[in-house]
Amino acid sequence: MVDYDAPEISEPRCASEYVRGQQAKLRLLELLNSGRVEIRPSGARDWDKYGRRLRLVLVDGRSVGDTLIAEGLAWPWEGHRHAWC
Numbered sequence: 587m588v589d590y591d592a593p594e595i596s597e598p599r600c601a602s603e604y605v606r607g608q609q610a611k612l613r614l615l616e617l618l619n620s621g622r623v624e625i626r627p628s629g630a631r632d633w634d635k636y637g638r639r640l641r642l643v644l645v646d647g648r649s650v651g652d653t654l655i656a657e658g659l660a661w662p663w664e665g666h667r668h669a670w671c
Contacts, residue, residue, distance in 0.1 A: 588628040588640045590651030590660040593670040600671035607670075610659040617653055621646035 592614075595607035624647070628640040643650045654660035661668045 587643050587651060588631075589642060589649055589663055590655055591663050591666075591668050592654060592660040594667075599669075603670035606659065610654055613654060613657065613659055614650060617645050617650045618643075 593607035598604035
C-alpha cells in the first residue's frame with residue numbers, strides 16, 4: 587500500500603514499535619472487513635524496489651492509509667521509513 591508508513595512488526599527497532607505495529611495491523615484488518623474494498627494503481631510508480639506492486643487501497647471510497655494516519659497508527663509516506671521508537 588502506497589500512501590502511508592506504519593510501524594514494523596517483522597523487524598521492529600524497539601518494543602513500542604512492535605506494539606504500535608500490531609495495533610495498526612489489527613485496525614487495518616477491521617477496515618478491510620468493514621466495507622467495499624477497492625484497489626487502484628498508485629500513479630507514477632507501479633513497483634517498489636523489492637518487486638512489490640504499489641497500490642492505493644480504499645474502503646468505501648476512503649484510503650485506509652488516510653484512516654490509519656488520522657488515528658495515529660501511521661505516518662504519511664514521504665519516501666522513507668519514520669522512526670517509531
